[in-house]
Amino acid sequence: MSEDPTQAELEEVEDVDPAVILELLKDVIDPELGINIVDLGLVYGITTEGRNLYLDMTLTSPACPLDEMITSQIESVTDGVIDSVDINWQWLPPWGPDRITDDGRDQLRAIGFNL
Template sequence: MNEELNQEFSEEKREQSPEDLAKIYDIEEYMRDVIDPELGINVVDLGLVYDIRIEDGTTAHVDMTLTSPACPLTDVLEEQVQMAVGSSGIVDSVELHWVWSPPWGAQMITEEGREQLRAMGFSV
């Protein structure tokens, strides 16, 4: 079963063109407008965005996780992603994929995210 999953993942990870890489960079910047409702920090600096891919130059696939699989706020985050990226004009559509492996951990938070959390009184 793992071999099948690895093969499927490899086929999904197509090489991106320079134009697509530029779109991915821009989409990541727009994703900084998506704020985790529980922590008040953007999902990029929290390390919740695992991958962004462009398909056919028109569709963005965003692999994202949550701080907890039991998080009840997936709808809120999905709406924010659609508003931030979908309305940017970079791509025609955005597909959000929830992934749980590897599980999210505090080690995934960027230094900027850590500074923001410390400013809010968290110890990270």
């Protein structure tokens, strides 16, 4: 005779792999520059606890008005994998072009930026 699992055991979920989240975030496009937030270097840190996501990230400028749009995109691309998203907007260290990945530089050159 087997024992029924407790509610706590049923609710226990392994942490989602941050590498999975990183790949999903490549589908979040910065509306101003037109490339993804990962290759732009806007993501500073990814932590998961179960199906909860905690992001440390920045924007290209503290005055950028697009935080809500980017947050909405993040929630959309992680839907079904993540239950909640908590973004800790960080302004230090400030974002700079040095944070852009090689892929990001290639994407920016392809749309006419001179890097």
